Amino acid sequence: MRPATDTSILRPYGFPRLLVAVLACLFVAAAAAQGSSYEDSLSSARLGDTRQLAALLARGIDPNTVDAQGNSLLMLAAREGHKATVETLLRYRPSLGLRNLAGDSALMLAVLKGHEDVADLLLAAGAPVDQDGWTPLHYAAFEGRTALVDKLLASGARIDAPAPNQATPLMIAARNGHIDVVRRLLAAGADVDLKNDRGLTADAWARAQGNTDIAALIEAARTRRR
Incomplete structure (x- = not known):
């Protein structure tokens, strides 16, 4: 004779409450992962980690993600002169006309810092x-x-x-x-x-x-x- 399944661990909450708790945990985990991806995308653009940023973009990170100062991924990469990173971002058709809180666009930051190769890419892509x-x-x-x-x-x-x-x-x-x-x-x-x-x-x-x-x-x- 098969022993009855012991469901005593469910009794304090009941099955519906346990399901809600599990779903809440999953939501928190997803939110944490999303937050990590957000920070990773900004860091990748800023540091020129093209491989990591490409992976994040392929997973669905918004190419127009911005930091607290309104700097988009493209602005961060352009400002630092990361040509390969800019090239990768351009494949995902980011907004070329976005401006940060100071009023600067990706092209303006590339020009200000003297990154001619990056400016060339942005001009060829149609940056205003x-x-x-x-x-x-x-x-x-x-x-x-x-x-x-x-x-x-x-x-x-x-x-x-x-x-x-x-x-x-x-x-x-x-x-x-x-x-x-x-x-x-x-x-x-x-x-x-x-x-x-x-x-x-x-x-x-x-x-x-x-x-x-x-x-x-x-x-x-x-x-x-x-």
């Missing part, structure tokens, strides 16, 4: 070169990144886009003493008569910073255009 406020061209001008200025202009960047302080890329390059960038922008037709929120033209701002050679270059361009 213009937006309200600061733009990639402003950042290239600020840092004196002549090659990136050329690439952005070739991609259709607005040469006289105003920053929040009404500064144009020409003004910023002139103020910071980047004469090669100033030459490029003048050759491309940058407006020499625009003023920032302090009422300064590019040459006036250059002169205020002691960049007299740049001020003279801009003044000569103004004279030729009249």
